[in-house]
Amino acid sequence: MKQLTHMRSALLYLLPSLILFTVFIFYPMFRTLYLSFFLTDAKGNASVAVGLDNYIHLFTSSQFLNSMKATLLFVLYTVPLGIVIALFLALLANEKLKGIGFFRTIFSSTMGVSVAASSVIWLFLFHPSIGMFNHVLQLLHLPQVQWLVDPDWALLSVAITTIWMNTGFSFLIILGGLQNIDQTLYESAQIDGANYWYRLRRITIPMLSPTLFFISTISLINAFQTFGQIDILTKGGPTQATNLIVYSIYREAFVNYQFGTASAQAVILFVIVLFVTILQFKLGEKKVHYQ
């Protein structure tokens, strides 16, 4: 009897968050899953039940498979390099030097720039005729690069932009992690005669592993969900080279008004991200040393 009362009051306490989650997360999720088995009419309502047809269609569509490939490549380009750069900058900024606060601010500043603003900045840098990059190449007498127009370069260009945008956040988190490492560990190692690289390899990296694990998980999920810079820089082109899954979902839903296939893509993306995250936890966590 007492347990029942406890259960009831527990549920009551949970009610507000349950309502919020239901309205904003569970309902949209199940609605997406539901829609993925239908075709939708002009008003966006489910009209024809097609079972798994949307999924079968996607997995046989070269364009969707291309989107998946582009997304995976994009993740590969941005996540490891982004973390390495952020780590490098954080190591620099963690040195006790005069005026280091200035550099810390600079390195983390991209965090304060919105996706839209930074994409526009890069749009100008990449500009085929008046952009700075091509101008510099010209000064160096190197061939011009069609950064966003050449299918071989576009994904890389967007990846560079993304790395730049995400560096601030990763930098800040990693710097925080670095500053959390007990200084006496380094002092002890210094007395033991460990050089910089040995300390980096044997102390910094293992001690930073929870932070790095967190950052890699976040970056991975972010990379899978990239949208803004694609929309502004390339609109998925050229030749679909940058048509990442989320952008493809957007086009399918809001340009082509096919909510069914868009939902199916969303479900597939969800499964992939879930799978990758689980995989990461399974593999990565063994190498993480929590204090």
Next chain:
Amino acid sequence: MKQVSLNNVVKTYDKQTTVLHNINVTIEAGEFFVLVGPSGCGKSTMLRMIAGLEDITAGEMYIDEQVVNDLPPVKRELSMVFQNYALYPHLTVAQNISFGLHAKKMSKATIQQRVEDVAKTLQLTAYLTRKPRELSGGQRQRVALARAIVSDAKICLMDEPLSNLDAKLRTHMRAEIKQLQRKLGITMIYVTHDQIEAMTMGDRIMILHEGEIQQIGKPIDIYNYPANPFVATFIGSPPMNIAPATIRADGFFIDEQFILPNEMNERFTKHHTLVMGIRPEHITHIKTKNAHPLPITLRNIELLGTETIISFAVGTHTWHARMPGQWALDVGQHLTVYLPSDAFYYYDAQTGELLKKATIVGHFERLGDL
């Protein structure tokens, strides 16, 4: 075995705050040298300067005959135990112990041999594969010690290594560290704020206060002849009772309260005021020769079993007396205690200079005398 000497060593931060003034000291080879002082006195800074973790602003430091001011820590061939042990949480005990040996690129066989030996010495053999978080506080302490001695360095620095342990374990480890130091014959420089550790462990101790050396010497000499009021109150528990006193023709007064008749007036003529001190154990309840009565009112009584510590007001100061045995006393009770005149220390009120030592101390009792 190596000798460490500091010659006019100064440490200043940001060219403004001087935390150590003109430190001159020679720590003999094989000596157990304790740096003691209240927190913020500069003792840890001094230790870190010896280790090479802090720059020396001015002066020279020698290890044996070599000037080591600009030598990196590793070249100084010493080991160090940190207050928090600085164990690597992601490494096993064995890996923690061998960390420095790997860094010095020793052969695997040597490393294994040394780790096993050290583990045996410190009874850590059973824990070699554990991670630090799976160890008790005392075991972690031992790992830190093991890491310090495995390198075979001739100088060992310890920064408050026992402060994280409970009282019982601390007493035990004091003895263990002392034995280890003797056995290995290393030069030990040991920082603590605990005067009992200093007294019990040090061959010699150095008392630091506000960046200045107060006194260096054997523990018992410092206890018997504290060089200034700071040392007098820092060493000993309860501390020495001291108070500024006024000299008049008819005697010494503390806050208008008569303490002693002025028997040696002529010695202090140039002083108008000075600081008088007496250790609690020299205040007695029995009238002896040269002892002067002092009527008191009991403020507090601590029954410790082997002794009873009473406190009472002398002028505006609270003094303590240590009486052997167990006493049935009440707070507020009036009592007369006796102050032997040869138990008093006299310090200059301005400079803190010791003007006259107590003569009651310094007579060691020997077994043969019985």
Next chain:
Amino acid sequence: MKNMKLRLLFLAILSLFVLAACTNSDSKKNDTTSTNNTNDNSGKDTASDPIEIDFWHAMSGTAQETLDTIVANFNKSQDKYKVNAQYQGTYEESLPKLRSVGGTKDAPAITQVFEIGTKYMIDSGFIEPIQTFIDKENYDISQLEQNILNYYTVDDKLYSMPFNSSTPVMIYNKDAFKAAGLDPEKAPATFNEVIEAAKKLKTDDMAGFSMLTYGWFFEQLVATQGGLYVNNDNGRSDTATESVFNGKEGLNVFNFLKQMNDDGTFGNFGTNWDDIQAAFTAEKVAMYMDSSAGVAGMIDAAPFDVGVAYIPYADDVERAGVIIGGASLWMSKGIEEQEQEAAWEFMKYLQTSEVQAEWHLGTGYFAINPAAYEEQNVKDKWAEYPQFKVTVDQLQSTKESFATRGALISVFPESRQQIVNALERLYQGEDPQKALDDAATETDKAMETAEKANQ
């Protein structure tokens, strides 16, 4: 027990707050409609309360400023109606918003929808054809530009009121023409002439010709040869079921572009309108295709003499003309009759020659009422910028046909994306016919899916 009750009460209040927060925006909307309703009711008795309607548009920048002025003038010109112009994002962004309120009382009375959304809007059931109002009061629309009306007339019914209209033109650098020994007053007219001119204009720094990688230009180049985009007379006799843009005319266009791409005279500046315009002003390309609405801005921005010409056509056919682009205004169904009346009055106001003159001068879009071109301020401007006349001439000389009326399909946005893909693949060396066929197949699939979903 008492405690329990208190807790319950607290939680109930809390969850009410949460619910209130969730539904906040909706309740506001309801509030405004209910005030509207009271306004409407009282409007019958007193003339002082105007009927308010919402007008959703997608105009930003200078076009928005001009539009806001026009709306303000309308509101000032009478006291019966009040129009609230609301920018709802780009065409792509405002359409999904409309979908959530379309056909209900909360829908805006007027919505601006891009031309390729025409079929979608007709099928949506959200709207009342403009023809209804024209018939009701025998409104004379013959004053309006016939070539523009043609686009929005389906089954002899005018569905929406044309508003901002533009066509493609070819813009070229007269100074570069002179430098290359070409006649700056006579732009190349056919594909082959353009190809030849591009060769002469090409320098190390400057490409000869360029075209934004955008489906609209492809549609125009097909239409000007008299070619259709989809079957069933461009979807105007019956619902289109198959794309035909991969036929002869489409292939002509792709071969035309491929030829210049192979020659190295074609400059590819991607899918971004700003990029290609910047390339032109930076003298990185000598000729390119732009919207007639961009002409004024380009003349001002370019540091050289700018020429404007008709878009090129295939050598072996006759020039058919251009399809209208831009957007039109749609009347909502399901709103109060009075609101429809207000919207209709506003639409009529927009057609007057003074307003159209203002619109034309402020934005560069065509005047849908050609009488506007007789207004003095327009004449003055044309004297200053003779290039404007070229754009109007091209539109007015267009021969009416199913090709130039433009295709009517609901999956146009997707089809355009497929054309973009095909163009990009073409520039990467893909076979023109193959690229076109793939785009056609994807368009067909999309049409089939849409057909199935909307049965």
